[in-house]
Amino acid sequence: MAPLPILAFTATTALGRGVEAQKTALIGRRSGLQHNAFGPDDADGAPLRCWTGRVEGLEDAALPTQWAQWECRNNRLAWMALQQDALLDQLQALVDRHGADRIAIVVGTSTSSIGASEEAYRGLVPGNDGTPAFPPGLARPIVHTVHSLGDFVQQATGLRGPCITVATACSSSAKVFAQASRLIDAGIVDAALVGGVDTLCGSVLYGFNSLQLVSREPCRPFDARRDGLSLGEAGGFALLERAGAGEAMGLGLHGYGESSDAHHMSSPHPQGLGARMAMSDALARAGIEAEAVGYLNLHGTATPANDSIEAAAVAGLFPDSLHASSTKGWTGHTLGAAGIVESVFALLALRDGHLPGILNSSQPDDACGPQIRFDDATSSIRYAMNNSFGFGGNNCSLVFART
Amino acid sequence: MTTLSATIEGIGFWSEGLPDWAAACAFVRDGTLAADAPRRPAPQLLAPNERRRAPGTVAVALEVAQQACRAAGRDPATLPSVFASMHGELAITDYMCATLADQPATISPTRFHNSVHNAAAGYWTIGTGAMAPATAISAFHATFAQGLLEALVQLAAGEEAVLLVAYDGASTGPLANVSPSTGLLGAAMVLSRTEREGARRIQVMLADGMPTPPDGPLAMHARANAMAPMLPLFDSLAARDPGAALDAGRNRLLRATLFDPESPHG
Numbered sequence: 001m002a003p004l005p006i007l008a009f010t011a012t013t014a015l016g017r018g019v020e021a022q023k024t025a026l027i028g029r030r031s032g033l034q035h036n037a038f039g040p041d042d043a044d045g046a047p048l049r050c051w052t053g054r055v056e057g058l059e060d061a062a063l064p065t066q067w068a069q070w071e072c073r074n075n076r077l078a079w080m081a082l083q084q085d086a087l088l089d090q091l092q093a094l095v096d097r098h099g100a101d102r103i104a105i106v107v108g109t110s111t112s113s114i115g116a117s118e119e120a121y122r123g124l125v126p127g128n129d130g131t132p133a134f135p136p137g138l139a140r141p142i143v144h145t146v147h148s149l150g151d152f153v154q155q156a157t158g159l160r161g162p163c164i165t166v167a168t169a170c171s172s173s174a175k176v177f178a179q180a181s182r183l184i185d186a187g188i189v190d191a192a193l194v195g196g197v198d199t200l201c202g203s204v205l206y207g208f209n210s211l212q213l214v215s216r217e218p219c220r221p222f223d224a225r226r227d228g229l230s231l232g233e234a235g236g237f238a239l240l241e242r243a244g245a246g247e248a249m250g251l252g253l254h255g256y257g258e259s260s261d262a263h264h265m266s267s268p269h270p271q272g273l274g275a276r277m278a279m280s281d282a283l284a285r286a287g288i289e290a291e292a293v294g295y296l297n298l299h300g301t302a303t304p305a306n307d308s309i310e311a312a313a314v315a316g317l318f319p320d321s322l323h324a325s326s327t328k329g330w331t332g333h334t335l336g337a338a339g340i341v342e343s344v345f346a347l348l349a350l351r352d353g354h355l356p357g358i359l360n361s362s363q364p365d366d367a368c369g370p371q372i373r374f375d376d377a378t379s380s381i382r383y384a385m386n387n388s389f390g391f392g393g394n395n396c397s398l399v400f401a402r403t
Numbered sequence: 404m405t406t407l408s409a410t411i412e413g414i415g416f417w418s419e420g421l422p423d424w425a426a427a428c429a430f431v432r433d434g435t436l437a438a439d440a441p442r443r444p445a446p447q448l449l450a451p452n453e454r455r456r457a458p459g460t461v462a463v464a465l466e467v468a469q470q471a472c473r474a475a476g477r478d479p480a481t482l483p484s485v486f487a488s489m490h491g492e493l494a495i496t497d498y499m500c501a502t503l504a505d506q507p508a509t510i511s512p513t514r515f516h517n518s519v520h521n522a523a524a525g526y527w528t529i530g531t532g533a534m535a536p537a538t539a540i541s542a543f544h545a546t547f548a549q550g551l552l553e554a555l556v557q558l559a560a561g562e563e564a565v566l567l568v569a570y571d572g573a574s575t576g577p578l579a580n581v582s583p584s585t586g587l588l589g590a591a592m593v594l595s596r597t598e599r600e601g602a603r604r605i606q607v608m609l610a611d612g613m614p615t616p617p618d619g620p621l622a623m624h625a626r627a628n629a630m631a632p633m634l635p636l637f638d639s640l641a642a643r644d645p646g647a648a649l650d651a652g653r654n655r656l657l658r659a660t661l662f663d664p665e666s667p668h669g
Contacts, residue, residue: 040507048507101609110519114496117578121500124577132577141581145490146520146541154653162609163652164549165541167491167520175538179553186559187405188552188609202503207515209508258483258536260528266516277534391516392525394537 001285003252003401004181004240007094007191010085011236011344012077013331014053018084023348026356029376031330033218033230038200040122048205051218053232053332055080058199070152072116072143074109078152078197081235090239091157091193097246098190104161106180107237108172108196109149110336110390112165115201116143149197161189167336169390170299171258172196173236174339177398178256184242191245195237198336204231211266219302219333221326222311222372223361229301232332236340238347251347254383254401255286261393268306272313274395275299275387279317282385282397290318293399294381295349296371297342299389300326300358301333308367310387315369322371323379329359339388343398346384350402353380407555408606410599410664412564413475415467415591416637417444418625423470431620431641444587448530457526458492460572463589464523465530468568475593477564479531482593483557484566486524486539487550489629490574490582492517497576523570545652547633552657554594555607564595571629584629590637598664603640606660614650 010018014032015025025032036052061080063071082088094103120138127133142148150165162183166172173196180192198204208214208231215228240253259281261274268275283290296318299310307326314324327345334341349355357375364372386398416424420436422444429435444466445454454462464486472479490496495518502510519525521539528537542549547569554567570589574582598604617623617631619638625631635647636659646660 040503043506043508114500117496117500118503120581121504121577124504127577127580134577134581139581142543144496144578144581145543147489147543147546150541151543160653160655162549162552163542163545164553166538167541168524168537168539169519169521179538179556182553182556182560186407186556188407188556202507203499203510203515203518206503206507206510207499207512207518210510210512210515258538260524260534260537262480262528262532262534264529265522265525266512274534390521391519392521392537392539393528394521394525394539 001255002243003254005243006251006253007239007241007249008085008087008090009238009344009347010081010087011234011341012055012081012084013234013341014055014232015330017080019344019348025330027354029359031218031359033332040202048209049216050214051230052200054200055233067155069140069142070155072113074113074115074149074197074199075152077199077233077235078149079156082156082237087237094191094239094241100158100160102161102190103159104180104183104189104192105150105153105159105163106166106176106192106194107150107153108166108176108336108339110169110172110198111201111203112146113143113148114203115199118202159193168394169392170335170338171388171390171394171396172336172339174386174388174396174398175258177253178258180240181253181256191241193237193239196337196340197235198334199233200231204335213303218360219328220361221300221302221328221358222307222365222368224363224365226302226304226307229303230332232334234331234334234337234341236337236344250403251350252401252403253398255282255399257281257285257397259395263393266391268309272309274393275310275313275389276317278395278397282399286399288383293322293383293385294379295346295355295384296322296324297346297386298324298326299387300328302328308365311368311372314371318371320370323355323373323377324371325356325358325373327356342386346386346400350381350384350400353378355379404608406606406608407559408604409555409558409594410597410602410604412593412595412599412602413471415470417463417467417589419586427621428641431638458495458517459587460488460492460570461523461526463587464568464570465527467589467591468527468566471591471593477593480533482533482564482566483535483562484524484527484537484568485550485554487546487569489541489543489546489571490584491520492522493572493574493578493582493584497578501576542652544632544650547630548649548651548657558594558596564593567592567594569630569633585627588625588628588630590633603661604664607657609651610656610658611654612656613654614648614656
């Protein structure tokens with residue numbers, strides 16, 4: 001594919017707001033995971049016993065009143081993330097160049113603002129016909145549907161191109177790059193605001209808990225003793241523009257690869273076939289050999305199954321010299337936002353030459369190859385890759401490059 | 404203005420009383436509902452016990468997807484797919500929220516993994532062995548139009564043929580008042596780049612404007628389902644009308660024109 005310039009990128013996670021906060025915490029090896037204090041309470045009257053990567057200050061960051069209709073934790077995080085790193089200034093320049101009609105919004109999420117629906121169910125009131133009804137303050141249809149995120153971003157930015165919420169679980173905000181790239185290539189738009197936002201909610205805490213995938217300790221990706229994931233929340237965005245239209249920052253999307261495991265709803269393909277297909281396809285679309293990749297940000301959830309299967313798929317494709325790591329020990333698994341957050345981490349590695357290792361892990365798993373690196377490294381690299389895999393066997397790999 | 408076009412190789416359809424596309428066409432022609440139509444789709448892709456247990460939206464999505472592939476004569480395993488649904492499975496959202504309010508630790512793991520918006524896409528790829536890419540999107544009232552657009556840009560990006568599946572189900576519990584949707588409704592199309600004799604073509608472009616309230620037979624029949632905004636296109640296809648304007652969100656339309664391929668001797 002023709003490389004697609006990236007004009008701006010940003011992420012807000014448990015590590016802080018904006019890319020400098022991410023960079024500082026990555027270099028300082030400071031985790032954003034804390035003892036979970038997010039409800040609802042378990043049967044023992046306490047929040048679920050685990051560690052979570054929670055974004056500080058969301059509780060006090062109400063949306064501007066003109067957007068009260070979209071008010072909820074997820075859209076608060078969307079708005080907080082949008083305001084970092086002068087992304088909105090760059091977006092305004094894009095609007096000036098192309099017009100609001102010619103810029104798409106493609107954003108990903110897993111659970112969108114279901115936290116608002118959960119809240120409504122905790123506060124049901126008698127309705128007109130006597131049956132339980134949503135409390136009046138939460139009887140706002142837009143926050144109880146998947147497109148809450150895309151619709152809010154459209155409202156907040158005034159863009160008028162196609163506006164889509166991609167919801168393929170944990171691959172969502174990686175796939176947004178692929179869809180935006182196609183919309184630009186087909187000539188439907190000249191640029192796109194892509195991103196993803198997911199926030200902590202009861203559904204994911206107790207849902208992953210029911211699948212016995214949540215660790216009681218901070219997650220330990222690729223460690224032999226790993227026993228599950230830590231959940232996190234995050235939001236991030238990037239601006240993509242047709243090549244040659246504006247001033248590029250020297251970073252671009254060079255390839256994407258998408259595939260399906262066709263195996264199981266919540267377990268990865270045992271041979272990692274879908275993961276391997278997505279990575280191979282992304283390399284092919286970028287027109288590069290596996291040897292050219294300098295950093296791979298892995299999906300690396302720290303569940304026993306994911307990590308060994310992903311490591312085997314990586315070992316089957318890449319030379320031993322590859323530096324591959326999971327950054328989920330810093331942020332937790334941010335689900336539908338993982339694609340954009342870890343794309344931002346890959347872009348930072350390209351920009352700054354700091355390749356993160358893995359946090360919390362110290363005992364290598366013999367099942368994982370030499371590509372998996374616990375320690376950070378410094379290296380000037382040309383290509384970086386990001387893997388995001390989701391429930392339903394939905395896989396996406398992205399190749400970014402510095403030019 | 405950029406236009407995109409494709410051949411409509413095959414169509415699948417399911418709504419109450421209209422269990423396939425032939426039944427939908429007959430209904431548009433003369434207003435008759437299929438006699439003894441099943442109350443719930445029973446997609447052959449699922450094992451009999453799974454057919455009963457599967458969420459309604461999964462059942463209807465798989466049923467219409469399979470119909471469309473059969474009509475197109477395409478092997479489902481080879482097709483990339485776009486699954487478009489405004490709400491996903493509302494009954495599971497109702498279950499999840501009610502259980503979390505009451506006894507969070509008792510959430511069913513199966514219902515949790517079925518709660519993802521790409522559940523139907525997941526079951527489809529598993530059932531057909533399709534390792535091709537699958538996506539799942541929502542765009543509120545513009546969900547179908549944006550799904551159609553994504554299918555067409557996949558063709559423009561080089562895919563030979565793409566499967567588009569659109570569906571929504573019934574809302575239950577307190578959620579039903581804020582996210583009203585009744586019954587099951589699904590439609591699917593296999594779209595391809597190459598012209599095929601006897602298969603109509605579709606061309607779309609984005610424009611400003613609001614959709615006019617639809618009054619076609621299918622649009623009236625299933626108007627209470629959240630995927631109803633797709634029905635003007637299927638009314639036009641069934642009646643062999645020249646096109647339809649679909650809600651593309653926020654005062655935007657996706658104008659779809661339907662036409663026969665040029666005759667090879669023409």
